[in-house]
Amino acid sequence: MTVAERGPRERMVFSAAQLIRRDGVAATGMREVAAHAGAPRGSLQHYFPGGKEQLVNEAVDWAGRYAGRRVARFLAALPEPTPSGLFAEMVRQWTDEYETAGFARGCPVAAATVDCAESTASTREAAAAAFATWTEPVARALVDLGVPKERAGALATLMISAVEGAILLARAQQDVGPLTTVARELGPLLDAAVTRDD
């Protein structure tokens, strides 16, 4: 989880995402991002001539792609994949982090939405795109698992809404309870949507 090896540009985007999901967009300074990435301050204006807005948008973008990629991994890791199993894995990613690293960090896309939805149109659009690139693989996975196409999109939206909300509650009360609760309560509903047994 420390700074990866990649190039400085990618490191800065990654660091921005980490700091944003911890402190929010407004409280995250450009200098702080550079320092966290171990990158020179001068590189900021070189790689991100669009300024903070561009950096934030790329961080949100990166987070969306990351979340989307995870879905395939979760499916591959499950011995016998089911909708509830997928959802449990999505939730477990967060309970694991909170139990091992503490409740310092939330979802960067949520932070960007809260802080910029009204003030910065391009960031709001980036957040919407990020949610979309996260929802889409989930919906597709549900279809693969036997959920009717008409229903898959709605359930994917429900899953992501529940996870995002549970992250907020869990962070606020510093307890993974809300996360495990939504996983437990939503599991049966998700599995019941499967109309074909493989």
Add this chain to the structure above:
Amino acid sequence: MTVAERGPRERMVFSAAQLIRRDGVAATGMREVAAHAGAPRGSLQHYFPGGKEQLVNEAVDWAGRYAGRRVARFLAALPEPTPSGLFAEMVRQWTDEYETAGFARGCPVAAATVDCAESTASTREAAAAAFATWTEPVARALVDLGVPKERAGALATLMISAVEGAILLARAQQDVGPLTTVARELGPLLDAAVTRDD
């Protein structure tokens, strides 16, 4: 929705909540709050000697109590109250706002959590308390509607998680779809938890 009549102190707390849920905590200035409340700047340090932290905490507190109070109203407004009906009302509060006033504003408690959970302990606790004072009436309502006590708390947590997450998605993509989706998909699950038919 404009500035109410109350005293200047309460107006400032209210204005703080409104600005926070629009722009986030960090981006909301004290001077801005005073101006929005039509209150003199000097009153800030008089009523809130604890500074911004105190003001934000009281705004979060106020939001929690407001949300809690709404629950009773929703129940009273329903011709024949059911868990799904209550949830639909909770969601409708947001779809109504978004359809009439646009997607400028989100939940102030969510904003406080995202912006202050790591940086300001007292605000994180205020957010946790706010979520609690919101969850508790919902859980109690579920019990009244026939949901077993052991299950009511979990379902209340699920409801609030889903609403909070759906608010994020809806704001990001400027579409009430996620809100209506979670209401539709979660309704049957909630009603199915009723074990007694009144």
Add this chain to the structure above:
DNA sequence: CACTGGCTATGACAGCGGTCATAGTAGTGC
């Protein structure tokens, strides 16, 4: 050698943030 282009390194600037200090006003009780 010179020259170019990618990247680094600082310094300066203007703006805004929360907070403190101080002075002023309004109203009330005596």
Add this chain to the structure above:
DNA sequence: GCACTACTATGACCGCTGTCATAGCCAGTG
């Protein structure tokens, strides 16, 4: 009239922010 309290009104301060400007380094290339 006076004194006291509640509240208002400004102005100043310092720290931090994002951004710009400028100069330096240091390959590669011809």
